[in-house]
Structure formats: C-alpha cells, structure tokens
Amino acid sequence: MTKINKKSNIPTKSFLLAVFSVFGFWGIICSPLEAQAKEINQENVVYLVNQSRAEQNLKPLLINPELSKIAEDKAYDMVKNRYFAHTSPTGITPWYWFKQNNYNYKYAGENLAINYDDAEEEHLAWMNSPTHKRNILNSNFTEIGIATAVGVIEGKKSQVTVQIFAAPQTNIIAQAQNLSLSKKSTYILGAQTDGIKIEKTYLDNLNLKKENPLYEVIDANNKILTVAKSQSDKVVWTIAVLVLLMFFRDMVLDNIYTRKIRHKYSMANLIIFLLLFYILF
Template sequence: MKKSSAIHFLVFLATVLIAITLPFYLLKYSFNWQDLAKVTQNLPLINTAVEKIEPFISLPPPLRAEKETPDSFLTVQGVFVWTNNARRNNDAPPLVLNDEISQAARAKVGDMFNNQYFEHVSPSGLGVDHWVEQTTYRYIALGENLALGNFTDDQELVLAWMDSPGHRENILNESFEEIGIAVKKGTYEGKQTWLAVQIFAKPLSSCPAIDENLSLEIENNQKQLSAWSNQLENLNARLKSERPRGRASQAEIDAYNALVEQYNQLADDYNTLLEQTKVMVDQYNQQIAAFNACAGGS
C-alpha cells in the first residue's frame, strides 16, 4: 500500500472511531436531560403541599329578646352557672370561667354600647378574635354568643340561647373548655337594655404542638430547590448550545463532559433534597392535620 493511501486509511479509521465513541461521551447527558423535566415538574408540588392552620370560630346570629321584663337583672356568675347546668344536663364537661376571656367579653360589650352596634363584627371590622388577642390568651377555637334585651334573669337568658340552634351548639360544644362572660346594662338605640356576651374557647395548649423549626427548614429547602432548578435550566441550555458537533477536539469533548458531570451532580443533589423535603412536608402536614383535627372537633 502506498504511503499516502495508508495515511488516508488511518484518517478514515480515526474519523469512524470518533463517530462511534462520541455518542458514549454524550450518553450520560442525554439520559439526565430527560431527568431534568422530571425534577423541575416536582417543585410546584412542594410549594402547594404545606397546609395552613385554620382556627375554628363559631358565630351564630345575635339573639334579641322576644319579650321585655321591666325589672330585668343579669349577672356573670348566674350566666356561668346556668350555662354549665345546661352542659351537665347534656353530658358535656363543665366549662372553666377564664379571667382573660372575660376581659375580652367586657371589651366587646363596651365597644357595642360605645359604637351602637349589635353584631359579631364591629363597624371598624373587629371580631371576637381581636378582643381575645388583646389579652395574652392563645386559642385554637373560639365561639361567641350575643344577646340583647331585658331578659327576666340569667336562667331566662341561657334558656333563650339554648332554644336557638347555633347558640345551643356553642354552649354544648365539648371542644370548648373555657368561657368568658360579660353582661352590661346601658343605652342602645335610645332605650335602656342589657347586652350579654359569652366567649367560648379552646386553648392552644390543648392541641398537639407543631414543629415550627420543621416549617422553617421546609421553607429554606424550597428556596434552595428553586435556586438549583434555575441552575439546572441554565446548564441545560449550555449543554444544548455547547454540544460538540462534527470533528470535536479532545479538549472540547473533555470540557463538554465536565459540564455534563456538573449537571449530573447538581441533578443528584436536587433529587436528594427534593425527596428529603417531601418527607419533611409529609411530617409537617401530619402535624397540621392532627392539630386541625383537635381544633376541628371544634
């Protein structure tokens, strides 16, 4: 064979060899490129997975007296006794009279007289949660009963609430453990009358604790996953644009494969953190579910 022919033959063999081996250099990239679509699709699942704590608040329509008694007289202690009497007659555990919740009830009665309204929410948008949160009391569930009128006495007032389905439900709700009460006589709509408030509550301490550190860790992981997702997309774009074409030099192939390794390592890190975060989200949501179930009976 002539020398020139031999050289041409060797060049031909080298070209064939490169054509055969180059796909193997790129094989790992091609496989992980498909994985990118999978991992980036998983990220939104975490962003929407974590549930929120929902405090329970029961607000039956305010009750007005059907008849008026000239010598009407109401007391906090009497309302408390007759309320627990109703619970006892219906096999519900007694409520504990709480000073802080009673403070909130007194504030509510005063605000209704001062601003001349008879609703659960004031004209300025303040509800029962506002009045309770002005104290140091922390709750998971609240209920509020309101009454207006010159009821004969405490017993008649509680009986009127018991004859109203929504108010009765609050009084007998076994989830509620504590109560605050306020009664006050004053001028409403131009006449002397009584306003009465019952605030029922379940303290926060009654329900399973929630690991807020776990919530913070999930949030930090979400931020990291989002950052890595952007990096993976950028690397993916580079892998597409910088993929060797034709007769690539070994330096080009080495540089490209280094980029592939960088992508693959980041994809592995992403997938590992994603799976860890999914487990954490499940744990946190189980805590939230247990917490809400505890309040929910509310």
C-alpha cells in the first residue's frame, strides 16, 4: 500500500481570504470616495471649473460666500416658482439677486443645469457648449459661487444647479428663454456678459444703452435646442415699423392738409425718429 501524504491547504485558503478581504475593504472605501467625487456640490463643481481653467493657463476662481448666497437664492427661486430659466416668470433677471445681496459687479455670468446627478457629466455638458465654456474660461471672472436645489418643475422632480461667476463692479441685463420640461431630461442654460454696459435693470424700467447677449439651451447630448437672438433685432424691427407708420401717415396728411402743415409733421417725424434712435442706441 502506498502512503499518500496530503498537504494541508489551510495556509493557501488563509492567504486567499486575506487577499479578498483587502480588495473587498478597498472596494468599500473606494466606492463612497468615487461617489463623493461625482456628487454635484460646490467643492466638486469648483474643482472641475478650476481644472479646466488651469489647462488654459487661467487663474483659478475663488469661492465667494456672497456669490454662493446669490446662487442659493436663484436656485431656491426656481424651485419655489417651478421654472428653469435665467429670468423668472415674473421678470426677475439673474442680476436682481446680485442687487439683493449687495454685490456690485464689473462682469457677471450665470450657468444653469437641471437633472444631472454626476458633476463630471454636468461639467462636460457645459464645456461642450461655446457659451457655457466661455463663462467657465472667462479671464475677466475672478470669483464663483455654486448652489443646488431639488424640487418639482413642471410636474417632474428635478435637481437644478446654479453657477455664478463675477468680478466686482458694474451692471448688465439678461434675456431669458423658457423651456418645456414635460419629460425629465438634463439641460443646461447659460448667460454671460463680456463687459456689456447696461445702465439699469429691466425691473427698474431704465434705458438699455448696449446689449448683445447670447444664450444657448442644450440637452445632455450637447444638441443645441434654442439660441436666443439679441434684443437689438427687436429694436431694429421696432424702428422700421415706426418709420413705415410715419410714412403712411404723411401720405394721408398729403391728401388732407396743406403743404405747410405736412412740412411741420415731417419735421416732427424726424425729431421723433432721432429721439428714438438716441434712446434705443
């Protein structure tokens, strides 16, 4: 009879168990860390912004608590009033929140996003849009504030993210677009100003001296849904209509009044036109 010596495999089992325990423990540690890195919060969003700026040799943006408060106010207002746009249904522009928080700015910008749950995906969507990327990489901006809020918008539970950029001192105005959010989809919305000089805000009903805003609405696949035109187009059409109305009025007066009276009306028309041109431009 041949005697067979059976070698114990207890050490091998112990080794494998130890290896699996280490990898299992590492997985337990890494999963929360990875989840935290993707979480949409101020720390992660600002980190991604400054990482993109560093790649372009731009100075990092500093977190300003005042801008964070402005972002919080805007996010809360969107959730409270159930809209996703730069300007609220009641006409409140992004720059209203700066005034409410006593922040006087020279340059300012706002990026909005909705229904993202991954900070990197959200940042990539912003960077794939020229308008939003321009905010993130704008060398004029020196400070930033971030806020998120969760609520129901158009019947859908939604999470909104607000990015506020600024450099202390001056005023601008923004135009809004309203989106249809019948389906729960991810969107981003951006507004920026590049040293645009505006005398006063829409709410104050004051003169617009110069404006050339550009806004984009894009979905998570980076497809541009809407590009809002500058309000200057509306101004041109308004003046054209007024000139036509004046012309037709003169034609009617030509058949009714004397040449002298018609001449007075023509002079009045010229004065009105010059005043409109001065006010609107």
